[in-house]
Protein backbone atom coordinates (compact mmCIF):
# COMPACT_ATOMS: atom_id res chain seq x y z
CA UNK A 1 0.00 0.00 0.00
CA UNK A 2 1.94 2.97 -1.29
CA UNK A 3 -0.78 5.58 -0.86
CA UNK A 4 -2.93 5.36 2.25
CA UNK A 5 -6.66 5.08 1.36
CA UNK A 6 -9.12 7.68 2.65
CA UNK A 7 -11.11 5.21 4.77
CA UNK A 8 -8.03 4.31 6.83
CA UNK A 9 -7.42 8.00 7.48
CA UNK A 10 -11.06 8.37 8.54
CA UNK A 11 -10.99 5.42 10.94
CA UNK A 12 -7.74 6.56 12.55
CA UNK A 13 -8.59 10.25 12.46
CA UNK A 14 -6.71 10.89 15.71
CA UNK A 15 -3.48 10.31 13.86
CA UNK A 16 -1.99 12.70 11.32
CA UNK A 17 -1.89 11.20 7.79
CA UNK A 18 -1.41 14.34 5.78
CA UNK A 19 -1.31 18.08 6.42
CA UNK A 20 -3.80 19.91 4.19
CA UNK A 21 -2.60 23.38 3.19
CA UNK A 22 -3.09 25.90 0.41
CA UNK A 23 0.60 26.42 -0.39
CA UNK A 24 1.32 23.09 -2.09
CA UNK A 25 3.46 22.02 0.87
CA UNK A 26 4.65 18.44 1.29
CA UNK A 27 6.62 16.83 4.08
CA UNK A 28 9.61 14.52 3.74
CA UNK A 29 10.22 12.28 6.74
CA UNK A 30 13.14 9.96 7.48
CA UNK A 31 12.78 7.07 9.93
CA UNK A 32 15.16 4.81 11.86
CA UNK A 33 18.30 6.96 12.10
CA UNK A 34 20.62 8.40 13.03
CA UNK A 35 22.81 6.06 10.97
CA UNK A 36 26.47 6.85 10.23
CA UNK A 37 27.12 8.06 6.67
CA UNK A 38 23.52 7.55 5.53
CA UNK A 39 21.96 10.24 7.71
CA UNK A 40 24.85 12.53 6.86
CA UNK A 41 24.33 11.89 3.16
CA UNK A 42 20.64 12.76 3.53
CA UNK A 43 21.58 15.96 5.38
CA UNK A 44 23.89 16.96 2.54
CA UNK A 45 21.18 16.45 -0.06
CA UNK A 46 18.65 18.41 1.97
CA UNK A 47 21.09 21.26 2.48
CA UNK A 48 21.96 21.39 -1.18
CA UNK A 49 18.27 21.43 -2.10
CA UNK A 50 17.42 23.90 0.67
CA UNK A 51 14.80 21.58 2.19
CA UNK A 52 13.71 21.16 5.80
CA UNK A 53 12.46 17.70 6.76
CA UNK A 54 11.48 15.62 9.79
CA UNK A 55 13.55 12.79 11.27
CA UNK A 56 11.86 10.11 13.39
CA UNK A 57 14.82 8.80 15.35
CA UNK A 58 15.32 5.59 17.28
CA UNK A 59 16.47 6.38 20.84
CA UNK A 60 19.08 3.65 20.82
CA UNK A 61 20.64 5.16 17.68
CA UNK A 62 20.67 8.64 19.20
CA UNK A 63 22.51 7.20 22.20
CA UNK A 64 25.06 5.55 19.89
CA UNK A 65 25.49 8.46 17.49
CA UNK A 66 24.81 11.71 19.36
CA UNK A 67 27.08 13.68 17.04
CA UNK A 68 24.99 12.78 14.00
CA UNK A 69 21.82 13.55 15.91
CA UNK A 70 23.25 16.98 16.73
CA UNK A 71 23.89 17.60 13.03
CA UNK A 72 20.20 16.99 12.28
CA UNK A 73 19.18 19.53 14.91
CA UNK A 74 21.79 22.09 13.89
CA UNK A 75 20.58 21.91 10.30
CA UNK A 76 17.15 23.04 11.53
CA UNK A 77 15.15 19.88 10.81
CA UNK A 78 12.34 18.63 13.03
CA UNK A 79 12.84 15.64 15.28
CA UNK A 80 10.33 12.95 16.19
CA UNK A 81 10.26 10.00 18.58
CA UNK A 82 10.33 6.49 17.04
CA UNK A 83 10.66 4.53 20.35
CA UNK A 84 13.99 3.53 21.89
CA UNK A 85 14.17 0.00 20.45
CA UNK A 86 11.93 0.22 17.37
CA UNK A 87 9.14 -1.73 19.06
CA UNK A 88 6.11 -3.13 17.30
CA UNK A 89 3.17 -1.88 19.37
CA UNK A 90 0.93 -4.85 18.59
CA UNK A 91 3.53 -7.20 20.08
CA UNK A 92 4.16 -5.58 23.46
CA UNK A 93 2.11 -4.36 26.42
CA UNK A 94 1.09 -0.71 26.52
CA UNK A 95 3.17 -0.28 29.68
CA UNK A 96 6.33 -1.52 27.98
CA UNK A 97 5.58 0.49 24.85
CA UNK A 98 5.05 3.74 26.74
CA UNK A 99 8.22 3.19 28.75
CA UNK A 100 10.14 2.76 25.49
CA UNK A 101 8.67 6.00 24.13
CA UNK A 102 9.76 7.76 27.34
CA UNK A 103 13.27 6.36 27.01
CA UNK A 104 13.56 7.71 23.48
CA UNK A 105 12.17 11.08 24.57
CA UNK A 106 14.77 11.29 27.36
CA UNK A 107 17.47 10.68 24.77
CA UNK A 108 16.07 13.40 22.49
CA UNK A 109 15.79 15.87 25.38
CA UNK A 110 19.43 15.39 26.36
CA UNK A 111 20.44 17.17 23.17
CA UNK A 112 17.35 19.01 22.07
CA UNK A 113 15.30 20.51 24.86
CA UNK A 114 13.01 22.58 22.67
CA UNK A 115 11.12 20.51 20.14
CA UNK A 116 7.59 19.64 19.09
CA UNK A 117 6.38 16.36 20.52
CA UNK A 118 6.01 14.18 17.44
CA UNK A 119 5.73 10.41 17.48
CA UNK A 120 5.70 7.82 14.72
CA UNK A 121 4.99 4.18 15.60
CA UNK A 122 7.53 1.74 14.11
CA UNK A 123 5.90 -0.35 11.33
CA UNK A 124 2.82 1.86 11.78
CA UNK A 125 1.67 -0.77 14.30
CA UNK A 126 0.11 0.78 17.34
CA UNK A 127 -2.96 -0.23 19.36
CA UNK A 128 -5.78 2.30 19.95
CA UNK A 129 -4.94 2.34 23.68
CA UNK A 130 -1.24 2.99 23.05
CA UNK A 131 -2.18 5.73 20.59
CA UNK A 132 -4.45 7.35 23.18
CA UNK A 133 -1.89 7.15 25.98
CA UNK A 134 0.81 8.69 23.81
CA UNK A 135 -1.50 11.50 22.70
CA UNK A 136 -2.33 12.10 26.38
CA UNK A 137 1.38 12.74 26.91
CA UNK A 138 1.06 15.60 24.44
CA UNK A 139 2.41 13.89 21.32
CA UNK A 140 1.03 14.27 17.84
CA UNK A 141 1.08 10.90 16.12
CA UNK A 142 2.44 11.36 12.63
CA UNK A 143 1.64 8.61 10.14
CA UNK A 144 2.04 9.09 6.39
CA UNK A 145 0.29 9.45 3.08
CA UNK A 146 3.04 8.10 0.79
CA UNK A 147 5.32 5.15 1.52
CA UNK A 148 8.38 5.03 -0.73
CA UNK A 149 9.05 1.42 0.39
CA UNK A 150 12.76 2.20 0.19
CA UNK A 151 13.32 -0.50 2.86
CA UNK A 152 11.92 -3.19 0.55
CA UNK A 153 14.84 -5.08 -0.98
CA UNK A 154 12.48 -6.80 -3.40
CA UNK A 155 11.46 -3.69 -5.33
CA UNK A 156 13.43 -2.03 -8.11
CA UNK A 157 14.92 1.46 -7.84
CA UNK A 158 12.45 2.62 -10.49
CA UNK A 159 9.47 1.28 -8.55
CA UNK A 160 10.65 3.05 -5.41
CA UNK A 161 10.87 6.34 -7.32
CA UNK A 162 7.50 5.68 -8.95
CA UNK A 163 5.93 5.31 -5.47
CA UNK A 164 6.92 8.86 -4.55
CA UNK A 165 5.20 10.27 -7.65
CA UNK A 166 1.77 9.71 -6.09
CA UNK A 167 2.43 12.69 -3.82
CA UNK A 168 -0.29 15.35 -3.54
CA UNK A 169 -0.38 18.70 -1.70
CA UNK A 170 -0.18 18.00 2.04
CA UNK A 171 1.37 14.54 1.59
CA UNK A 172 3.68 13.17 4.24
CA UNK A 173 6.31 10.95 2.56
CA UNK A 174 8.28 8.23 4.33
CA UNK A 175 11.92 7.40 3.65
CA UNK A 176 14.44 5.62 5.87
CA UNK A 177 17.96 6.75 6.74
CA UNK A 178 18.87 3.15 7.49
CA UNK A 179 21.27 0.55 6.09
CA UNK A 180 18.39 -1.54 4.82
CA UNK A 181 17.03 1.30 2.71
CA UNK A 182 20.38 2.73 1.61
CA UNK A 183 20.45 1.51 -2.00
CA UNK A 184 16.88 2.47 -2.85
CA UNK A 185 17.23 5.76 -0.96
CA UNK A 186 20.40 6.81 -2.76
CA UNK A 187 18.75 6.26 -6.10
CA UNK A 188 15.32 7.62 -5.26
CA UNK A 189 15.77 10.63 -2.99
CA UNK A 190 17.60 13.01 -5.37
CA UNK A 191 15.33 12.07 -8.29
CA UNK A 192 12.17 12.31 -6.20
CA UNK A 193 13.15 15.77 -4.98
CA UNK A 194 13.83 16.92 -8.54
CA UNK A 195 10.49 15.53 -9.74
CA UNK A 196 8.50 17.00 -6.86
CA UNK A 197 10.12 20.42 -7.26
CA UNK A 198 9.27 20.39 -10.96
CA UNK A 199 5.67 19.62 -10.00
CA UNK A 200 5.65 22.82 -7.95
CA UNK A 201 5.63 21.30 -4.48
CA UNK A 202 7.21 23.18 -1.56
CA UNK A 203 8.99 21.22 1.19
CA UNK A 204 8.49 21.83 4.89
CA UNK A 205 9.28 20.22 8.24
CA UNK A 206 6.47 19.03 10.53
CA UNK A 207 6.02 20.98 13.75
Ligand SMILES: [Zn+2]
Pocket residue numbers: 031032082086121122123
Ligand atom coordinates in the same frame (compact mmCIF):
# COMPACT_ATOMS: atom_id res chain seq x y z
ZN1 LIG B 1 10.97 2.54 11.75
